[in-house]
Amino acid sequence: MRVILPMPGNEAMARALAERLDAELGVLDWRRFPDSEAYVRIASDVRGKRVHLVCTLANPDPQMLTLIFAAAAARECGAESVHLIAPYLAYMRQDKRFNPGEPVSATHFARLLSQNFDSLVTVDPHLHRIGNLAEIFSVPTHVGAAAPLLGHWIAQNVDAPLIVGPDQESEQWAAEVARCAGAPHVVARKQRIADEQVRVELPDLTAWSGRRPVLADDIISSGRTMIEASRVLAARGMAKPYCLAIHAVFAPGAFDSLTHLSDRVVTTDTITHPSNQISVVDTLARSIET
Ligand code: R5P
Numbered sequence: 001m002r003v004i005l006p007m008p009g010n011e012a013m014a015r016a017l018a019e020r021l022d023a024e025l026g027v028l029d030w031r032r033f034p035d036s037e038a039y040v041r042i043a044s045d046v047r048g049k050r051v052h053l054v055c056t057l058a059n060p061d062p063q064m065l066t067l068i069f070a071a072a073a074a075r076e077c078g079a080e081s082v083h084l085i086a087p088y089l090a091y092m093r094q095d096k097r098f099n100p101g102e103p104v105s106a107t108h109f110a111r112l113l114s115q116n117f118d119s120l121v122t123v124d125p126h127l128h129r130i131g132n133l134a135e136i137f138s139v140p141t142h143v144g145a146a147a148p149l150l151g152h153w154i155a156q157n158v159d160a161p162l163i164v165g166p167d168q169e170s171e172q173w174a175a176e177v178a179r180c181a182g183a184p185h186v187v188a189r190k191q192r193i194a195d196e197q198v199r200v201e202l203p204d205l206t207a208w209s210g211r212r213p214v215l216a217d218d219i220i221s222s223g224r225t226m227i228e229a230s231r232v233l234a235a236r237g238m239a240k241p242y243c244l245a246i247h248a249v250f251a252p253g254a255f256d257s258l259t260h261l262s263d264r265v266v267t268t269d270t271i272t273h274p275s276n277q278i279s280v281v282d283t284l285a286r287s288i289e290t
Contacts, residue, residue, distance in 0.1 A: 002021060007054060013056070013269065013281070014054040017284060028042060038065055040073055042073045059090075067116075083118055087270035110136035121284060122142075142287040142290055160211045161242075164202070164215050164241070166188050167190035181214075186202070189201045199228065223253075243266070266278065
């Protein structure tokens with residue numbers, strides 16, 4: 001028997017997963033003490049059951065202790081096993097020591113989760129220098145792929161699209177989105193100068209001048225990548241782009257700035273955001289069932 005247990009803010013995703021999986025929807029009582037320490041209590045009977053905590057990990061720091069306490073509480077209540085469903089998995093971009101003195105945060109974050117959960121299900125983690133989550137997690141991991149979902153959405157909603165991958169790293173992924181959309185694709189070159197400063201160069205687009213550019217990326221965080229790419233497309237005389245991403249991280253102000261430069265901003269629901277148009281519920285459910 002499965003219990004799907006939402007961490008605060010993850011109730012809608014947990015409800016949808018419980019319905020899709022025909023599983024029990026559990027209840028977690030949660031509040032903060034006056035000194036801001038976290039209180040959690042498993043308010044459902046989880047004895048002998050497989051507990052799946054649902055917690056998307058955008059803005060992870062304020063959530064982590066609460067999540068770990070909830071996992072511990074489930075074990076202390078006699079759960080058969082305790083699993084994490086994290087539609088967005090944080091800290092994967094810090095996958096090397098870029099400067100002396102930095103930790104490789106991705107490995108430490110993976111170790112922390114592996115110590116507290118029996119498995120992880122997520123959607124398209126940002127894997128660049130780390131080839132596979134198994135390299136950094138010591139528990140089983142299951143990764144759902146969102147490229148087909150984006151490709152399908154584009155095929156249904158955009159006339160004559162041209163998929164534009166915003167950087168060299170996105171080549172394979174943009175190609176898969178394009179294949180699923182039945183559209184051509186190009187890939188830009190991106191140089192990140194600082195956290196909020198990027199330079200984007202596009203290849204020759206003359207052959208695609210009649211097409212609608214669709215920028216497709218895994219994450220929109222500061223938004224600078226999409227914003228700069230949209231500006232460069234406008235300078236080339238292309239139509240206003242559609243901006244599609246899997247994970248709607250969106251730092252403050254990023255969504256508004258991007259909205260002005262694009263025709264439409266569309267994301268999946270791995271992180272709840274007004275731009276969510278594409279559901280990953282079925283993708284997650286299939287990963288959980290494996
Ligand atoms: C980086 O390689 C990722 O694929 C995204 O392009 C990046 O995370 C987007 O970040 P931002 O919105 O801050 O430019």
